[in-house]
Amino acid sequence: MSNAETIIEEIGLYLEKSSLKKSNITKEELITFIENKWKEADDEKYNIHQGCIYIGRMTNEYIWVKDFDNMMRWLAEDDKHTSSKKHEAYIRNYYKGKCCLECGNEEKALEFFNLSYAENPDYIFERAPFCYEFFNRHLENPRDLNSEIDEDEPETDYYIELDYWRTFFEEEGELCYHFLDDDGEIIEEPSAFQEKGILYLEDHQKEILQNMLGELLKIYPDLQKAYGYTEDYKKDFMPDIKTIKGFSSLLSPTIFYVTSVIKDDYPYIGFSFNCPWDIEHDLGFMVHKDRIVEIGDAALAFDIFAAESDAEIN
Known part of the structure; x- marks a missing residue:
């Protein structure tokens, strides 16, 4: 055999x-x-x-x-x-x-x-x-x-330094982000509302991160059951966590997307994180201002439909 x-x-x-x-x-x-x-x-x-x-x-x-x-x-x-x-x-x-x-x-x-x-x-x-x-x-x-040689493609990568995030995750460097159009495609020039969303993120970076991880902490025990790691691997990939600080050694922010979906003059923003319990799909959040709309895999970070659905309901 x-x-x-x-x-x-x-x-x-x-x-x-x-x-x-x-x-x-x-x-x-x-x-x-x-x-x-x-x-x-x-x-x-x-x-x-x-x-x-x-x-x-x-x-x-x-x-x-x-x-x-x-x-x-x-x-x-x-x-x-x-x-x-x-x-x-x-x-x-x-x-x-x-x-x-x-x-x-x-x-x-x-x-x-x-x-x-x-x-x-x-x-x-x-x-x-x-x-x-x-x-x-x-x-x-x-x-x-x-x-x-083709003509140079337009620059669509933007970077931001979030001091609270850097300290929390103990990681250096800036965070990359993109602006999306109505079809979910990356664009070069943002709208005034999308730029306003970046300013809001800078000013409220602590509250946004704490709210995201607070919501994650609520569903984390159910996620542990769903992934079902044995004790040998649980301690490395999905250990028990009591406070949001426990996520600092597990997660790493990778990229975020500022969507074109606007509500009350602010855009929906999707955040993506590396996470050990699902390396293939990672972790994603859809956020409006400092409110957590949805938690899923990393694909959620650029899911225009999820943002549109929430905007219509609310």
């Missing part, structure tokens, strides 16, 4: 644990754990989709430390996986060339890029600029890259 599925699950849980905000797992421990577990698993691991993802993770781990030999070893593992066989040879060779270039081996990168180019001359020029710019310098007849 195959042991691969069980071991792949063990690797997944360890990766999740290593990504927790207060994790003490080092890069070296992570790499050693996955290496040992991968060797322990039988060949069925090459047929499990998640196994392909972990191969990519290990390839990147060795790229980051510029360990070319181990990176190539994991690229060979990728060749064994059934997922890699779904791609054309020129795609696989481009990917190998990109990895080699990132790892600092230009000679090997050029070898793989040439293989990709021979089969599909256009593919590399549709991918990462640092790859096709490097490759173009080695062509006998280089392309005119200036004619292929």
